[in-house]
Amino acid sequence: MPSSTYIRLAGPLQSWAGLAVSGNFVRTEPRPTLSALRGLLAASLGAKRGQWPTWIDDVHFTLREDKTPKYVDDFHTIGDREDEFTFRRRLAIMQQMKATSVKQLKFTPAVGATSISRRTYLAESEFIVRATLEGHTEEIDQAFASPVFSVYLGRKAFPATFPFYLGTGPAEMLSLIPALAPNASNKATVRIFEPSLGSGVSPESMSVPAVATRTDWLKGIKELSLHRHSTIQR
Structure with missing residues (x-):
């Protein structure tokens, strides 16, 4: 089985290319879309628009939703x-x-x-992304470890918080990465999405380790011994 690269998409706000109801009302999708994840990888590789490597379309992304999205509205007046x-x-x-x-x-x-412009964003959301493509693990890992272009969560004003890059490991590592759940005991239930299957497919539920603080979360990540780019054997 090929190794997978893991990243974390978290920040105060996120926005993922929702449909525009009108010129003045744009909603975000509840989670990163397949095209957004491909674009994130392309930006990390340093590929310019229209010059993406063809293999990006073959990368399999799995999305783990660690925090249920909360929607917030942003209003602007336009003269x-x-x-x-x-x-x-x-x-x-x-x-x-x-x-x-x-x-x-x-x-x-x-x-x-004067009109009112309304945008909806995701607040305090957190996703773990697993990216897998046999034969391209090194390229994917290097890209996410040291992005060429700045990575952001749907809009340039929404940077990803630390840590963004987690490292590489086997596919089952997705169930071992802890979730930050202050009110949980030792386990938390998260939802797993397969963006390539479309939004009409129901997510699966997965039980994962739960920790109460970000410090404990970082400690848990370290204990998993994910391979980081500098430690991968070439």
């Missing part, structure tokens, strides 16, 4: 943009450009008045 567009049009004419060539601003449904 009338007609004056700004008029200014840009006049500026284009002064520069001897065709006014019609100026990229028109994206107006809100409340053009001529």
Whole structure:
């Protein structure tokens, strides 16, 4: 069996490309999507948009939800943009450009008045991700251990908190990584998702070790002796 690479996606806020109800209302998905996980790996590899290695599509991602997502709303007021567009049009004419060539601003449904923009995010969520592809373990591990581009949780304003990279190990390590559950005894129940199967497939439940503090969690990770990039035999 090939080894898997494990990462942790956690932070104050996350946002995972939900459908836009309108130009002013965008919801996040309840967990990272398959395309988001592939994009995260591509960014870590340093692959630019449209230049991803083809093998990324073959990576198998398994997602463990350690904390049930909580949704928070972010509201912004947007003023009338007609004056700004008029200014840009006049500026284009002064520069001897065709006014019609100026990229028109994206107006809100409340053009001529103030509108409200609403975004929903995930708050205090935590996911453990297992990435597996035989023959590419070293590349995946190196990418997540030392990302070329900055990694973030769906938006550039949402960086991942430490630790992001956990290391490599066998597939069954997913059930051994502890979950932070202050109110649990020795065990906690988490949900396991397979993003490649789509959102219509029900998750499985898994019992994992539970710890009360982040210090104990870090100690538990250390005791698992996950192979980190510098210790992998080449």
